[in-house]
Amino acid sequence: MADSHENPFHKSELTTILVVADMEKSKDFYLNKLGAELYREYGGTSVVLKFLGNWLLLVTSGGPSEDKPDVSFAPPENKNHVSHSFTIRVQHCRKSYETLKAKGIEFITPPKEWGSEIRCFFYDPDGHLFEISESK
Template sequence: MSTASSNPFEDSALTTILVVSDMAKSKKFYVDVLGARIFREYGGDSLVLEFLKSWILLVTPGGPTEDKPDIQFIPPEDKNTVSHSYTIRVKDCRKSYEILRDKGVDFITPPIDRGAETRCFFRDPDSHLFEISEYRASKLNV
């Protein structure tokens, strides 16, 4: 019987890779607008960010490599087709919306009240989708 842990991800962290078309523009957006912290930059085509206790790796487009021989890294081709998005849970959606809008973020709509949740969506420079969402416990759950 093995004494090794059965958790293959013990003491690990999850990093999301986003392919961006313009590293300088994306760096400015994530650092100056969203407040991400630069952890490491390398080669001019990769940027590791610490954001909301998570990791985001921004990379420029690239072709196959030895360890991923049939994989192409490309930014989103259609801003209205989503295969990945972020949700950021906030205390006050309308306040967060105002702060980000004042920093130049272009929202799809203003915050919409959906009962127990108020939310709105925006995109990064390459159309990766972000949601800010405020959840309020319903009166029935109080």
């Protein structure tokens, strides 16, 4: 294992940025439906959440800046074309599905068995894809 001088990520943590269209709607979804914890808010344009041991940063759309001159942040344009997704390994997929469905989360399909796993998918309010999966 490399020491701290050789590892540029020594004692670092990873944050996933999700661009959202409606901050209040997204904040409500993550806090009240998924159970994320609010860590910090910045002027209505960003919210830092702790979720399942990970950091999520919800941000509103934004254009280029000096440190990213050709990059704009925007929510997914088409939720059926996915470039990233989240998988949550759960103990009981069907039970988790029922609990989340009771909180108002709409799933693409009910849980399906695929040999050694049971899984199903849902979207956040902006079309970011989530999977819940149980290994059998």
